Amino acid sequence: MAKILVTGGTGFIGSHTVVELHNAGYEVIIVDDFSNSNPKILQQLETITGVKPAFVELDLCDEAKVKDFVKQHSDITGVIHFAAFKAVGESVQQPLKYYRNNFYSLINLINAFNSNISLVFSSSCTVYGQPDVLPVTESAPTKKAESPYGNTKQIAEEILQESCAVTPTLKVTSLRYFNPVGAHHTALIGELPIGVPQNLIPFITQSAIGKRGPITVYGNDYDTPDGSAIRDYIHVVDLAKAHVAAIKRLESNKASTNYEVFNLGTGKGSTVLEIIKAFEQSTGVKLNYTIGARREGDIEKVWGDVTKSANELGWKAELDVNEMMSSAWKWEKYLQDNPF
Incomplete structure (x- = not known):
C-alpha cells in the first residue's frame, strides 16, 4: 500500500482528499499546524473512514523539523501539498506573511525529500486572471496576480x-482549481471558514441559517446573462478524486513530462445569481440578498476547459450544482447542532 503525505490534510479540500485516498486503498499520513483548520476534523475523518488517521502536528516553515519528519517517514511515496495561507484580503494586508509561509513550506518539503518525490501541488485558476479566451485552457498565459495570495500560486508553479x-527525480503535477464548494455526503466534513467567510457558498449557508445578514451580490452590470459575475464551481468531492487520479498518474509514470498542469472544474460557469437560485431550489430556503457595487480585484467571468483533465488525467466532475448546494446546506445544519 503506497503511503501518501497530505499537508494541510485537516483543511477543506485536504480532508476530503484524505477520505478519497483511503477509499482508493492508500495509506495516508497528515501534517497540519491547525492555523486554518480544526483538530476535531481528525475525529470526523476517523468516523467516515473507520480508520484513525496518522497525524503529525508540524509547521512546514520549520526546516529542521521538516527534515526530521521526512527521515522518520522514509516510506512516503508521494505528497499532496495543500498547506498554505489562502485568504486573499489578508494577503493584501500582510504580504510578507503569505510569501514566507507559502514559499518556505514548499521549498522545505522539496529539500527534505532531496528533490526525489512525486508531488501534487494545490494551485489555482487565479493564475489566469481575466482570461482573453473562454473557456480557459492550461496553455493560456498567466497574468499579473490581483493579490499576494494569487502571486504565491504563480511563483510556486x-x-x-x-x-x-x-531535476528528473522530482515529478510534479500542478492542479489549477476553479471554485471548490459543497461538502461530504455524510455532512461530517466541509468548508470551515474562520471568521466572516470570504467565499460565496459558506456566506450563503451562514446567511441562510441566521449567522450572517443579507448576502451582497457584488455587481449586476457585468457582461454576463444576468449582470453578476461568473465562476466555475466544482464539488469538493470531485476535486478530491482528481488528486487521487493525479497521484495514480505519477505512480504509473504516464506523465508526458515531469512537470504537468491540469485544470479542475466542470467546464461551465454559473453566475452569482444563478447560484443563489440553485441554493433556493435545492434546499427550499429563501435567501435575502442585496445588489452592491463591484468589488475591487474581482474578475468578470472565468470557467475552465477541462478537456486535458478528461483525456490525460482520466477525470471529470460528476456532481452538479444542486448537489453542491444541498451538501453545503447539510454541512451548515450539522455545524449548528455540532459546533466546532
Whole structure:
C-alpha cells in the first residue's frame, strides 16, 4: 500500500482528499499546524473512514523539523501539498506573511525529500486572471496576480517547473482549481471558514441559517446573462478524486513530462445569481440578498476547459450544482447542532 503525505490534510479540500485516498486503498499520513483548520476534523475523518488517521502536528516553515519528519517517514511515496495561507484580503494586508509561509513550506518539503518525490501541488485558476479566451485552457498565459495570495500560486508553479527542468527525480503535477464548494455526503466534513467567510457558498449557508445578514451580490452590470459575475464551481468531492487520479498518474509514470498542469472544474460557469437560485431550489430556503457595487480585484467571468483533465488525467466532475448546494446546506445544519 503506497503511503501518501497530505499537508494541510485537516483543511477543506485536504480532508476530503484524505477520505478519497483511503477509499482508493492508500495509506495516508497528515501534517497540519491547525492555523486554518480544526483538530476535531481528525475525529470526523476517523468516523467516515473507520480508520484513525496518522497525524503529525508540524509547521512546514520549520526546516529542521521538516527534515526530521521526512527521515522518520522514509516510506512516503508521494505528497499532496495543500498547506498554505489562502485568504486573499489578508494577503493584501500582510504580504510578507503569505510569501514566507507559502514559499518556505514548499521549498522545505522539496529539500527534505532531496528533490526525489512525486508531488501534487494545490494551485489555482487565479493564475489566469481575466482570461482573453473562454473557456480557459492550461496553455493560456498567466497574468499579473490581483493579490499576494494569487502571486504565491504563480511563483510556486514557476519554482516547481524550473526545479523539475533540472531535476528528473522530482515529478510534479500542478492542479489549477476553479471554485471548490459543497461538502461530504455524510455532512461530517466541509468548508470551515474562520471568521466572516470570504467565499460565496459558506456566506450563503451562514446567511441562510441566521449567522450572517443579507448576502451582497457584488455587481449586476457585468457582461454576463444576468449582470453578476461568473465562476466555475466544482464539488469538493470531485476535486478530491482528481488528486487521487493525479497521484495514480505519477505512480504509473504516464506523465508526458515531469512537470504537468491540469485544470479542475466542470467546464461551465454559473453566475452569482444563478447560484443563489440553485441554493433556493435545492434546499427550499429563501435567501435575502442585496445588489452592491463591484468589488475591487474581482474578475468578470472565468470557467475552465477541462478537456486535458478528461483525456490525460482520466477525470471529470460528476456532481452538479444542486448537489453542491444541498451538501453545503447539510454541512451548515450539522455545524449548528455540532459546533466546532
